[in-house]
Structure formats: structure tokens, C-alpha cells
Amino acid sequence: MRIGIYGGTFNPIHKTHIEIAEAALKQFDLDQVYFLIAGNPPHKDSAETISDMCRLDMLKLALSGQDRLLIDDREIYRSGKSYSYITFSELSLEREDDELFFIMGSDSLINFKNWVKPEIISSKATVLGAPRLGDDTEKINQAIFENKRLFEGDFFLIDYKANSLSSSYIRDNFYTDPSVKELLPDRVYDYILDHNLYSKRFYSPDTIKSLEEEMRKELSSSRFKHTIGVANTAYMLASAWNYPAVAAMVAGLLHDSAKCITDEKRLSICKKNKIEIRDIEYKYPHLLHGKVGAYFAKNKYEIDDEQICHAITVHTTGCPDMSLLDKIIFVADYIEPGRNKQPRLDVLRYEAFHDLDNCVFMILEDTIEYLNQNQDIFDPMTLDTYEYYVSFLEKRNSKNIKR
Ligand SMILES: [Fe+2]
Ligand SMILES: [Fe+2]
Known part of the structure; x- marks a missing residue:
């Protein structure tokens, strides 16, 4: 099978993430896309940082009923530091007969050479960049060219016109901009309200x-x-x-x-x-x-x-x-x-x-x-x-x- 692995913090997951996964399914003829939810960074004192389990709950709500969009939660359960090269080493052993595609934000694609052991990741999966609103296309194309020169494996940009704002915009404006509701699956929106997430209140x-x-x-x-x-x-x-x-x-x-x-x-x-x-x-x-x-x-x-x-x-x-x-x-x-x-x-x-x-x-x-x-x-x-x-x-x- 051809398997997409979509890495991100999904804090929170929003409609654009789902549309990007669907675009990748279609363009690269994938059978399934797994949302690989990343662990939180160790410093957990920011009001923006919510529980890993809340992010996972929201993914489950957003993807319930989807046959081809699934979840891989191994990184939030992993002890110690969680690096993508470890996950892809595991995945390539588990899925010997499958072809892997790593979907990441275009910013991550630009910064790919600075990741830990990028050569291991690109040897195990084709890297797909997901466009973001306001992307500098020339810079992304340069990064793809550079990554191809440096590493074994292939790099592409997903053909998707990013037209909405990011998770950080949602976190910052959830309680002040009513249009944020349109960016989120209904059940995710309700979950954020019920769990009082992104409220900027921090009790020391x-x-x-x-x-x-x-x-x-x-x-x-x-x-x-x-x-x-x-x-x-x-x-x-x-x-x-x-x-x-x-x-x-x-x-x-x-x-x-x-x-x-x-x-x-x-x-x-x-x-x-x-x-x-x-x-x-x-x-x-x-x-x-x-x-x-x-x-x-x-x-x-x-x-x-x-x-x-x-x-x-x-x-x-x-x-x-x-x-x-x-x-x-x-x-x-x-x-x-x-x-x-x-x-x-x-x-x-x-x-x-x-x-x-x-x-x-x-x-x-x-x-x-x-x-x-x-x-x-x-x-x-x-x-x-x-x-x-x-x-x-x-x-x-x-x-x-x-x-
Ligand atoms: Fe009472
Ligand atoms: Fe009481």
C-alpha cells in the first residue's frame, strides 16, 4: 500500500489539515493517511500548550468516520525524546511492503536539512510539503532542489491552494474572532469550548x-x-x-x-x-x-x-x-x-x-x-x-x- 504519514502537533486540528490529507491522497494515489501526532515540547508552562490527550481527543473527533484518514499516536506515548527518524525507522520495519510518504508543513520542508538525521527519514519516505498561506514559492522550490541534492529520496510539494489561517491563529483568536468556528470541524469547536482550551488563563x-x-x-x-x-x-x-x-x-x-x-x-x-x-x-x-x-x-x-x-x-x-x-x-x-x-x-x-x-x-x-x-x-x-x-x-x- 501507499501510506501517507502526516506529522504535526495538530494544536488544534482544523479543516485545512483534512483538506491537505485529502489532496495528498488524490495527487499521490495514497491508500491511507495517518495523522502522526507529535509530543509537546518539554516546557509546558504556556497557555498555548494544551494536554497531549486533548490534542489526541480532537484528532479522534475530527477523523471519526473517515476510512482513509487514521491516527498514529506513538510519539505522544514514547518515553524520552521523540524524533521523526526513530518513528520512520520503526514504520519502515513494520510496513516492509508499503511505500511511505511523509507529509509535513512547507516550513518544515524548508528546514528539513536541520532536522535530526534527515538522511534516515528521506531514505525511508518520500517527503511531501503541505502549502501554507503566504508561502514563498521560490524559497520552497529552492529547498526541494537543495534537499534532493543533499539526500537520497524524493521531495514534492502538494498541489493545494492554502486559503485559511493556521492553528496558531485559531489559538490566539478562538474567543475573539467568530470566523474561527468556520475553520474547525464542529465537534472540535465544541470540544475546545467545553474543555476551556486556549483561554489564556494560567493559574500559577x-x-x-x-x-x-x-x-x-x-x-x-x-x-x-x-x-x-x-x-x-x-x-x-x-x-x-x-x-x-x-x-x-x-x-x-x-x-x-x-x-x-x-x-x-x-x-x-x-x-x-x-x-x-x-x-x-x-x-x-x-x-x-x-x-x-x-x-x-x-x-x-x-x-x-x-x-x-x-x-x-x-x-x-x-x-x-x-x-x-x-x-x-x-x-x-x-x-x-x-x-x-x-x-x-x-x-x-x-x-x-x-x-x-x-x-x-x-x-x-x-x-x-x-x-x-x-x-x-x-x-x-x-x-x-x-x-x-x-x-x-x-x-x-x-x-x-x-x-
Ligand atoms: Fe457546597
Ligand atoms: Fe462542598
């Missing part, structure tokens, strides 16, 4: 430390202990479900920040700041601790992050169609290590890392059972959320799609 270890100290002062010792349990559980769940883990920790630290103040204070903060108070919240103002906690997060602790504030707002009752972070905080609040009275905690703790939506549903089921038996305050939002997840899971399970 100092921020975590200072929020922890604030909570130590503001909360009772048992509430503080619970808070640390929720923050750590949120971190672990976020890591498992590919949400920015430190942001989830911030939400966990602040989720009960309005728990240890008086009902009068909660009511007066809501009235003063025009935060809606429902009838049941007038009657039982402690139910407002989520809304007031979100207000504290934004105004007192300067966490200007809508997803974090929303997760804090809904952490006790949940809400229909929760975001990923909403679910992480809702679940972390219920299963943190200090909890021991709830039924089937072992199962919930397992399920939290295997099927988050089902875990949310099971917690709602237990909460409703508890509230029914104890004639306690029944917030109608809990029931709305429960009904939403009953029908959500029914639909999902009938399609057999798990998150």
Missing part, C-alpha cells in the same frame, strides 16, 4: 497557595479539610477527563467559599449585586452558598473565569446539560476522600473515572433518595437535573456512545 502555584491560605482563614477546620479534598479530587478528575487540571483545582478550592458566612450576609450580597434569589433560597438561604461563592470567586479572589464561576454556582444541585467542569466539581464534592456516609461510595469513586455522566446520574439518584427519606429541603433544580440525565443517558445508551 502561587495562586493556588494563596487561595488555599484564604480558605484556611475563611472556613471552619472541617470545611477547610473538605475543601482540600474537593480541590485534589477535582485535579485528578480533570486530569482523567482532559480538562485543565489546575483550573479545576481553583474551582474546588473556592466552591464552598461562601459556606461559613451568615444567612443574612448571603441574602444581602445577593440583593446588593442583583443575584437572583428563588423562593426556596429565600426560605433556606444557605442554598445560596453556590451563587455567593461564585460571586466571591470573581470579585473577592479575582478569578475571572466563567466556567469556574458556573461550576461553583451549580455545585450542590447540578443543572441540566452541565459543562465538563460543572460535572467535575459536582462529583468531586460528593466523593472526596473525607466523605464516608453516602451509599455506594466505592462504586461512585470508580465510576467517576470511567463514566462521568453516569456518575453524575448516580449521585443525583442517591441525593433524591436521601431527600425523600429525610424530608429535607428539596431544591427543584435537583429534580430538573435528575430528569435531564435520565433522558440524556437513555439517548446515549441507545446509541451506545460513552463519554
Whole structure:
């Protein structure tokens, strides 16, 4: 077979990548193209650098249902430095009978001679350059000529008219330029929103430390202990479900920040700041601790992050169609290590890392059972959320799609 290997970070994958792969399939009569997802560089402190697993998730969403566009994820799983010559040495052994084509951006083609062991790569695969918007054609042709002179193997440019912007444009403008939506497969666009990627928010270890100290002062010792349990559980769940883990920790630290103040204070903060108070919240103002906690997060602790504030707002009752972070905080609040009275905690703790939506549903089921038996305050939002997840899971399970 004739196999294309398309190398890149795909941060994020966008429609142009797919069009280039399709152009290469056609022009070079390839049977399949594998998207070879590169590992992140070692310095991971930039807001632009997202988890390898998020980039892989987006590739899977973008390419699902494609017969000839596939994924090779060996480089993100490889220990130590990952060089293309290693991958192509492996591939040529695995695919002895196949002919390999290495698709790379035109910038990489120009810089090819400076790669580590380029002669090994070009001896194992024909190199194909993918055009980019604003390319200097003369410079690319010169590079092809030069590479042919220096190395064994062949070099070509893919016949494709690049007409859209790059991944870096998408990262920089995702939240400000509405036209970015057109550049991405729908499911990738939704994934970026749900996972709060490219938001430019970065929570440093100092921020975590200072929020922890604030909570130590503001909360009772048992509430503080619970808070640390929720923050750590949120971190672990976020890591498992590919949400920015430190942001989830911030939400966990602040989720009960309005728990240890008086009902009068909660009511007066809501009235003063025009935060809606429902009838049941007038009657039982402690139910407002989520809304007031979100207000504290934004105004007192300067966490200007809508997803974090929303997760804090809904952490006790949940809400229909929760975001990923909403679910992480809702679940972390219920299963943190200090909890021991709830039924089937072992199962919930397992399920939290295997099927988050089902875990949310099971917690709602237990909460409703508890509230029914104890004639306690029944917030109608809990029931709305429960009904939403009953029908959500029914639909999902009938399609057999798990998150
Ligand atoms: Fe709470
Ligand atoms: Fe809590």
C-alpha cells in the first residue's frame, strides 16, 4: 500500500489539515493517511500548550468516520525524546511492503536539512510539503532542489491552494474572532469550548497557595479539610477527563467559599449585586452558598473565569446539560476522600473515572433518595437535573456512545 504519514502537533486540528490529507491522497494515489501526532515540547508552562490527550481527543473527533484518514499516536506515548527518524525507522520495519510518504508543513520542508538525521527519514519516505498561506514559492522550490541534492529520496510539494489561517491563529483568536468556528470541524469547536482550551488563563502555584491560605482563614477546620479534598479530587478528575487540571483545582478550592458566612450576609450580597434569589433560597438561604461563592470567586479572589464561576454556582444541585467542569466539581464534592456516609461510595469513586455522566446520574439518584427519606429541603433544580440525565443517558445508551 501507499501510506501517507502526516506529522504535526495538530494544536488544534482544523479543516485545512483534512483538506491537505485529502489532496495528498488524490495527487499521490495514497491508500491511507495517518495523522502522526507529535509530543509537546518539554516546557509546558504556556497557555498555548494544551494536554497531549486533548490534542489526541480532537484528532479522534475530527477523523471519526473517515476510512482513509487514521491516527498514529506513538510519539505522544514514547518515553524520552521523540524524533521523526526513530518513528520512520520503526514504520519502515513494520510496513516492509508499503511505500511511505511523509507529509509535513512547507516550513518544515524548508528546514528539513536541520532536522535530526534527515538522511534516515528521506531514505525511508518520500517527503511531501503541505502549502501554507503566504508561502514563498521560490524559497520552497529552492529547498526541494537543495534537499534532493543533499539526500537520497524524493521531495514534492502538494498541489493545494492554502486559503485559511493556521492553528496558531485559531489559538490566539478562538474567543475573539467568530470566523474561527468556520475553520474547525464542529465537534472540535465544541470540544475546545467545553474543555476551556486556549483561554489564556494560567493559574500559577502561587495562586493556588494563596487561595488555599484564604480558605484556611475563611472556613471552619472541617470545611477547610473538605475543601482540600474537593480541590485534589477535582485535579485528578480533570486530569482523567482532559480538562485543565489546575483550573479545576481553583474551582474546588473556592466552591464552598461562601459556606461559613451568615444567612443574612448571603441574602444581602445577593440583593446588593442583583443575584437572583428563588423562593426556596429565600426560605433556606444557605442554598445560596453556590451563587455567593461564585460571586466571591470573581470579585473577592479575582478569578475571572466563567466556567469556574458556573461550576461553583451549580455545585450542590447540578443543572441540566452541565459543562465538563460543572460535572467535575459536582462529583468531586460528593466523593472526596473525607466523605464516608453516602451509599455506594466505592462504586461512585470508580465510576467517576470511567463514566462521568453516569456518575453524575448516580449521585443525583442517591441525593433524591436521601431527600425523600429525610424530608429535607428539596431544591427543584435537583429534580430538573435528575430528569435531564435520565433522558440524556437513555439517548446515549441507545446509541451506545460513552463519554
Ligand atoms: Fe457546597
Ligand atoms: Fe462542598
